[in-house]
Structures are given as C-alpha cells and as structure tokens.
Amino acid sequence: MFSGERVVLQPLAGNDHPLLRRWLADRELRKYAGRWRPSPRSGWRDPRRDEAFLILLRVGNRPIGFCGLFGISFDEGTAELGIVLGERDCWGQGYGPEAVRLLLDHAYRNRGLRQISLCVHATNRRAIRAYEKVGFVPECRLRIGRWLFGRGVEMIVMSSVAPAEQKEIRR
Numbered sequence: 001m002f003s004g005e006r007v008v009l010q011p012l013a014g015n016d017h018p019l020l021r022r023w024l025a026d027r028e029l030r031k032y033a034g035r036w037r038p039s040p041r042s043g044w045r046d047p048r049r050d051e052a053f054l055i056l057l058r059v060g061n062r063p064i065g066f067c068g069l070f071g072i073s074f075d076e077g078t079a080e081l082g083i084v085l086g087e088r089d090c091w092g093q094g095y096g097p098e099a100v101r102l103l104l105d106h107a108y109r110n111r112g113l114r115q116i117s118l119c120v121h122a123t124n125r126r127a128i129r130a131y132e133k134v135g136f137v138p139e140c141r142l143r144i145g146r147w148l149f150g151r152g153v154e155m156i157v158m159s160s161v162a163p164a165e166q167k168e169i170r171r
C-alpha cells in the first residue's frame with residue numbers, strides 16, 4: 001500500500017472486480033483504458049509482469065479508479081503504465097497525477113525500473129497534460145496507434161525516465 005497526500009494505492013484484489021466492471025462499462029473509459037484491462041480471472045494478467053492497484057481517496061477510503069504497471073521487463077528496466085479514474089466527479093482535481101507519482105516512485109525505487117512508457121489517444125488532452133505534470137515527455141506520434149471500433153486512432157507515446165538515469169542518457 002502506498003500513501004500520498006490525498007490518495008492511496010492498494011493492490012487490486014479479486015473482490016474489486018465488480019467495481020472495475022462498473023467503471024469499464026463506460027464506453028469512453030473502455031476506450032481510454034485500451035488494451036490494459038486488469039482482470040482477476042487471469043490473476044491481473046501475468047503476475048510476474050503486471051501490477052495493478054486500486055486508487056482510493058485517503059479521506060473516507062472511497063475507491064475512485066485503478067492504475068498499474070504492465071509488461072514489466074526487469075532485464076530492460078521498463079514497463080508500461082495505465083490509469084483510469086472511474087469516478088468522473090474525481091477528474092480535474094489532481095488525483096490522477098498524484099496516483100501516477102506514487103506508481104512511478106514504486107517503479108523506480110522498489111522495482112528498480114529505469115523507464116516507464118505509455119500510449120495515449122492524441123485527442124485525450126486531459127491525460128496528456130496530467131502525464132506532463134509528472135514528467136512524462138512525448139516521444140513519438142503513431143498515426144494509427146490502435147484500431148478502435150473499426151477505425152484507426154492516432155496515439156502519442158510518452159515516457160518517463162528514472163531520476164537516477166537522467167544524466168546517463170547518451171544521444
């Protein structure tokens with residue numbers, strides 16, 4: 001369990017599944033969650049390569065969304081990051097960046113990872129801004145980054161580098 005100023009990350013458990021199902025019944029959220037859909041049936045996919053957390057408000061313990069690392073490669077020191085605040089009334093209050101900061105801290109300090117990347121819809125300005133606020137930078141633009149409901153969708157790849165690695169980057 002990781003605790004920030006206003007949010008807490010708690011490992012996802014099997015009995016959180018109905019909550020996730022409710023949040024992902026929302027077509028827009030399903031669209032943004034993309035290929036990252038933690039599921040207890042598959043043990044949150046591959047437990048050696050994926051870690052998923054419920055995001056709760058510290059005050060009142062209200063669950064507001066989920067986030068996680070997936071496709072973790074300890075050899076490469078990399079993983080992808082996903083986050084969905086399922087409770088729409090909690091958008092725009094800075095909870096997302098706070099949860100991502102806690103997750104990055106966990107990835108770099110506890111897991112020893114070096115670089116975290118993600119793929120975001122080019123039109124999802126709120127998410128892009130939220131990621132920028134915690135140090136993600138755009139790396140490249142994929143004109144057809146994903147096929148969604150039969151249509152190609154433009155995506156932006158963003159990444160964050162562990163503080164310890166930043167001075168080691170060679171061009």
Ligand SMILES: CC(C)(COP(=O)(O)OP(=O)(O)OC[C@H]1O[C@@H](n2cnc3c(N)ncnc32)[C@H](O)[C@@H]1OP(=O)(O)O)[C@@H](O)C(=O)NCCC(=O)NCCS
Nearest residue numbers: 032083084085091092093094095096120125126127129130
């Ligand atoms: C994306 C998400 C995690 C962001 O978390 P959040 O707590 O809502 O983020 P913030 O409160 O920091 O708000 C985001 C920022 O975007 C800005 N923003 C909101 N709508 C915007 C828009 N249409 N265009 C540009 N900026 C916008 C806000 O002003 C804020 O920036 P500021 O603090 O500099 O003013 C959350 O909104 C969410 O889960 N959304 C649905 C699922 C999703 O999109 N997941 C990401 C998949 S890649």
